[in-house]
Amino acid sequence: MIENKGRPNRLGVKGWLGGGRWGFERYLYALHRLTGLALLAYFVLHIGVTSSRAFGENAWTSAMGAVKGPLFSVGEFLVFAAFAFHAVNGIRLALVELGFAIGQPIEPVYPYRTSVDEQRPLAIGVMILAAILAIVGGIGFLK
Amino acid sequence: MRDQRLWTWHIGAGAVILVLLGLHMTVMHLDAIVRVFNPAPGEPVDWANVVARGKSVFFLVTYVLLLGTALFHGFYGLRNILFELNPGAPAKKAMNGLFLVAGLVLFAIGTWAAWAGFTVARSA
Ligand code: HEM
Ligand code: HEM
Numbered sequence: 001m002i003e004n005k006g007r008p009n010r011l012g013v014k015g016w017l018g019g020g021r022w023g024f025e026r027y028l029y030a031l032h033r034l035t036g037l038a039l040l041a042y043f044v045l046h047i048g049v050t051s052s053r054a055f056g057e058n059a060w061t062s063a064m065g066a067v068k069g070p071l072f073s074v075g076e077f078l079v080f081a082a083f084a085f086h087a088v089n090g091i092r093l094a095l096v097e098l099g100f101a102i103g104q105p106i107e108p109v110y111p112y113r114t115s116v117d118e119q120r121p122l123a124i125g126v127m128i129l130a131a132i133l134a135i136v137g138g139i140g141f142l143k
Numbered sequence: 144m145r146d147q148r149l150w151t152w153h154i155g156a157g158a159v160i161l162v163l164l165g166l167h168m169t170v171m172h173l174d175a176i177v178r179v180f181n182p183a184p185g186e187p188v189d190w191a192n193v194v195a196r197g198k199s200v201f202f203l204v205t206y207v208l209l210l211g212t213a214l215f216h217g218f219y220g221l222r223n224i225l226f227e228l229n230p231g232a233p234a235k236k237a238m239n240g241l242f243l244v245a246g247l248v249l250f251a252i253g254t255w256a257a258w259a260g261f262t263v264a265r266s267a
């Protein structure tokens with residue numbers, strides 16, 4: 001992270017949520033942040049729960065028994081959906097941040113074009129992929 | 144410089160996680176469609192399947208790898224989010240220390256569990 005000298009995030013938490021004139025990708029950013037934090041929270045608990053396998057079958061079965069039921073099933077699906085979104089959007093971010101899929105630099109002549117239009121198809125394609133993944137993963141939860 | 148380098152690792156870790164967690168999610172959640180590494184009937188999280196995977200050196204190694212990369216990626220991401228709120232220098236220092244220690248402790252617990260799970264599965 002680069003120090004944001006002179007351009008602090010003056011809006012604080014509010015500045016994370018609003019899309020403003022940045023549009024679609026800006027909301028994907030908010031969602032990427034939300035899913036990243038959700039995955040991290042899940043992961044920390046997950047390390048604790050799965051550690052129980054070190055103590056053998058009984059410890060494992062009772063740990064798994066503690067996280068059963070419809071509430072946890074829905075939660076697990078959300079973890080999967082968060083993973084699907086965060087993963088494919090992460091690929092998009094890595095591509096865009098390394099300079100792919102944003103088009104070549106052009107002369108700034110009127111009518112001006114913005115590179116946001118260049119990267120929009122990638123963003124939309126990636127969201128369709130995330131939706132398909134989440135649906136495919138959801139099939140297992142309906143059993 | 145240090146931040147740019149760590150950020151590059153953050154992206155690199157994302158790529159590693161993509162592969163390993165992609166496999167993990169396939170094993171755990173796409174079992175209705177592609178059933179891999181779940182030899183016993185029933186749920187992927189049933190003890191018999193946990194033991195079957197636990198016997199394998201491949202899962203031992205990749206779990207520890209996933210543990211490390213995901214902890215770094217997650218906590219470094221959290222650190223960046225909090226740094227955007229422009230905390231003072233002492234708060235930044237405290238967060239760096241806190242997340243480093245938390246990550247290392249969780250890594251130690253997870254690695255111990257992976258190893259102990261491996262020995263339990265081998266003797267089962
Ligand atoms: C599935 C594979 C994953 C990929 C490809 C991936 C990729 C990325 C990328 C590219 C970023 C943005 C970095 C930037 O723009 O500076 C990011 C941020 C983040 N990721 Fe992941 N990630 C993955 C899995 C995870 C997991 C498992 C966790 C939780 C343990 C996680 C937590 C976070 C957090 C907290 C952030 C910071 C969000 C922010 O700054 O708004 N990610 N990830
Ligand atoms: C070395 C000189 C300059 C540098 C490094 C620079 C850098 C930047 C950067 C980083 C942005 C922010 C882009 C964004 O996040 O939206 C920006 C925006 C802008 N700059 Fe500059 N700039 C320079 C000179 C100038 C000059 C001389 C003018 C006007 C005569 C100017 C007019 C603008 C305007 C109008 C915007 C807003 C563009 C928008 O709405 O997207 N800049 N500049």
Ligand code: HEM
Nearest residue numbers: 043050076079171188193196206209210213253254256257
């Ligand atoms: C909700 C979906 C998930 C399920 C059902 C699940 C299930 C499991 C199970 C049963 C184990 C025990 C080992 C085994 O049986 O092979 C395990 C271990 C593990 N999982 Fe997951 N998992 C899920 C999501 C995740 C996520 C999102 C991450 C990464 C951020 C993750 C990372 C790990 C790691 C690193 C281990 C090894 C832990 C250790 O050795 O301490 N899992 N998982």
